[in-house]
Each structure stands twice: as structure tokens, then as C-alpha cells.
Amino acid sequence: MLRKPNHTVAAAWLLIISLTMPGTPAFAAPAAEEVLSVMGMDKGQIAELAQGKPVTYALPESNNTDLAMGIAWYLPTPLTKVSRYLRQKNPDPLDVDVITYGLLTEHGGAASLAPAALSSEEIEALLNAEPGSQINLSAVEIDNFKTLRQMPSKATKGAVLQHYREILFQRFVAYRRGGTYAIAPYLRDESLESKPSLELRQAVNTNAILPRYFPTLYKAWLDYPQPLPAGAEEAFPWVEKTVESRPAIILRHRISTDWNGGILVLTREFYAPHSYNSSQWLTGCLAYRDGTVVFQQVHSYTDQVAGIASDVKHIIGRELLKDKMLKSFSRLCNISGQCL
DSSP, X not given: OOOOOOHHHHHHHHHHHHHHSTTOOOOOOOOXXXXXXXXXXXXXXXXXXXXXXXXXXXXXXXXXXXXXXXXEEEESSOHHHHHHHHTXXXXXXXXXXXXXXXXXXXXXXXXXXXXXXXXXXXXXXXXXXXXXXXXXXXXXXXXXXXXXXXXXXXXXXXXXHHXXXXXXXXXXXXXXXXXXXXXXXXXXXXXXXXXXXXXXXXXXXXXXXXXHHOHHHHHXXXXXXXXXXXXOEEEOEEEEEEXXXXXXXXXXXXXXXXXXXXXXXXXXXXXXXXXOSEEEEEEEEEEETTEEEEEEEEEEEOGGGSSTTHHHHHHHHHHHHHHHHHHHHHHHHHHHTOOO
16 A cells, blocks of 8 residues: 655755755854954954954944944853853943943933933033034033022032933934934034934945844844844843943943844934944854854044044044953953953
8 A cells, every 4th residue: 555645754855855956045043254354354453363362353334423433352261151141231241431331211211311410511511512522412502501500509410410411311202213314314504413313324224244144133223113023132231331431321232132143232322412423243152173253343423533634533533442342351251251
């Protein structure tokens, strides 16, 4: 008697044949070397990783205010350990100079920023805010601070800080509901404006990793608040840290997702109070050799490198950015306790 064909077995054999036929792509995870090459590292730079030292490299810059750098580092540390460390949401585990931090939620209101404080000098700068490069505020925000100048001096400090927290919270709500398009520009001298909304979209479009390996996440990141793909998690951290010897309360959006046993983290600073306009970076880790390769690409936008002698300013700015990235990765290396 003839047996009826086992359709499950037949389907399995067809799948095996399809994956082994010439010209048919198999569903294999990309090797770390391929990813690093796509990120912009050449063969020589990738070979340097075996020496156990961080390797930095230049990235294409999207405009004359953009400072861009990449870094990669091989650690003889298990991928699970590094991935678990990078999953920490707040503060960023590679962050330095953080004074205090928290998470923003619409339900929490401006009270989410209650731990944030400012020096008397920064309070005075807000109270007397004018268009220019010393502080990042929109035209409406500057006008609102002018009304506080009429208050009694004893009440002014607390009122300014509370009003500033309200401004930060409203910027978060606007971004949460409207994405980069809803970021209010900063008013500069002569009615000019700096537009983080454009800068952050340019940063996404210069990235080679997302459209190649994460096309759905790429689209959601570019056109946020589109729904995130399954498995992606987001948070809205804020940090207070020292930037150019001044305290700064910075608003961030962070998205993380698994990647071949490692992790990919996208971070966007959609508000910075001074010194730079916005920043965006990609951090991740993948299995490599007998350990883990950790990598990061940063785009930081600042008006300080535009204008006269822009080329020289960019050279200096890139060196400062590289030093900051090296400090961050040194922190990771020291915590892992397994530096080569």
C-alpha cells in the first residue's frame, strides 16, 4: 500500500533545498566585520581592533554645524555581559559628567524634572535671555521669561527654575506627539534660527546601518512618532550634566532593540540648553572573535563650528568629540574589568 505524502517533511526538505541552492540567500546574521565595514571602517582599522585599543574614524558630516565621529573597541568580554550593561536606560552607561537624571512621562508632568537644579548664574541667564548663542530658547520662550523680571527678587529664582521645567516638559510633550517636526527652533541674533528638527533628520539619513539592517526601525526613527517595530523599547531620559563648565539639563529619546544576541541603541538629544544644538548617536555591540566589539557613531550639531574658519573649527571640534568618546569607552572598559 502506498503511503500518503507527509507534507510537513516535504516542506522541510523544500526549505533546506531552497537555502542551499546557488544564488539563493540564506537567512544568516551578518558578521561583525561586515557591519563595521558598512559603518565606514576600512580593513586596516578593523584589523587594529585585535590590538585591544579603541579605533576612531571620521564620518561624513551632513552640514557645516555637524561634528561626526565613529568609534569601535574589541573587548575580551562575553557578549551577554556587555549587552546587559548597555541595556541600562538611565543614565546612559557610557555617559560622563552626569550630576542627576530622571525619566520624562506625560503623566508625571513637569514634576518629572523636580530633581533638576541650576546655578544662580544659569538662573540669571534665563531671566535675562535674549536672542543669541548663549542659550537655546525659541522666540516665545524668551518672551515668557521677560514677564518674570517684574517679580520680587526673593521669588524670582524659584519661579524661573519652575518655569524652565515647564518649558522643558512642553518641549518633551511636543516631541512625543509630533516627533522632530515639532521641535521649536532656537532664536539667534538678527532673527536667525537654529533648527534641531532639520539636524536630527539629517543625522538619521546619513546612517548606513539602519536602512540596511533595520529598515522598519529606520523609518520609525526618521518619522517618529510612527509605531516602533516589535521588540523595540523606548524611554525619554533627561540628564543634568556639565557641558563646557556649565550645568545643562538635556532631553533625550532612547530606543533599544536586540541584535543577534547583542543590542542596538539609538539616542537622540532633542533639546540642549547651550553649547550645542542637538545630538544623535547609535551604540551597539556584537559577538566578535572570542569576545565583543562595541561601537558608536555620533553626530553633534553646534553653531560654534560654522562661519569664519569653519574648517579649523571642525578639526578642533572633532578632537574634542573624540576625547569625549574615548572617555566614555574607557569607562565601559574599566567597569568590565577586562581591558587588553
